Amino acid sequence: MFPNLETERLILRELTQDDAQSLFNCFSNEEVTRYYGQEPFIELQQAEDLVDLFSKNFAAKRGIRWGIERKGEKGIIGTIGFHAWSPIHRRAEIGYEIHPDYWRKGYTQEAVTEIVSYGFQNMGLTRIGAVVFIENEASNKLLTKIGFQKEGILRDYMYQNGLAHDTFVYSILNNI
Numbered sequence: 001m002f003p004n005l006e007t008e009r010l011i012l013r014e015l016t017q018d019d020a021q022s023l024f025n026c027f028s029n030e031e032v033t034r035y036y037g038q039e040p041f042i043e044l045q046q047a048e049d050l051v052d053l054f055s056k057n058f059a060a061k062r063g064i065r066w067g068i069e070r071k072g073e074k075g076i077i078g079t080i081g082f083h084a085w086s087p088i089h090r091r092a093e094i095g096y097e098i099h100p101d102y103w104r105k106g107y108t109q110e111a112v113t114e115i116v117s118y119g120f121q122n123m124g125l126t127r128i129g130a131v132v133f134i135e136n137e138a139s140n141k142l143l144t145k146i147g148f149q150k151e152g153i154l155r156d157y158m159y160q161n162g163l164a165h166d167t168f169v170y171s172i173l174n175n176i
């Protein structure tokens with residue numbers, strides 16, 4: 001069963017095809033995909049396919065992706081989750097995006113904090129990693145603020161608009 005999570009202001013829930021338009025609104029926005037390592041979506045079918053991919057990854061224990069919904073409002077404002085999930089090695093990488101209309105309101109920090117806790121307490125993770133474009137100041141600040149440690153630079157690690165970009169690699173460990 002897919003685990004729904006709640007924070008003070010958010011509901012983190014399973015994505016459905018009903019979320020495809022909101023997902024498209026995020027992933028078709030160049031501000032959102034600028035540091036994502038993929039080109040902006042150009043058709044709704046891409047969002048529908050992504051919902052299917054997230055569902056298949058969860059079923060195969062390769063990842064888990066939640067839709068981020070504000071309490072009392074219908075529709076997602078972004079997604080968050082783990083990919084590259086390796087239960088045998090007790091690790092995963094975190095990823096997230098949120099629509100620019102909701103930037104700088106603390107929603108991403110609230111969601112990241114919740115799923116990091118969930119990953120350690122409920123998924124048995126001992127390490128959560130993150131790979132972030134060096135230029136992505138907001139994500140770099142957020143991760144260090146909540147306890148991720150910068151481990152180094154991955155040179156020419158991700159492509160965006162045909163250009164190679166260096167990324168920082170971060171991790172947080174479960175020290176319980």
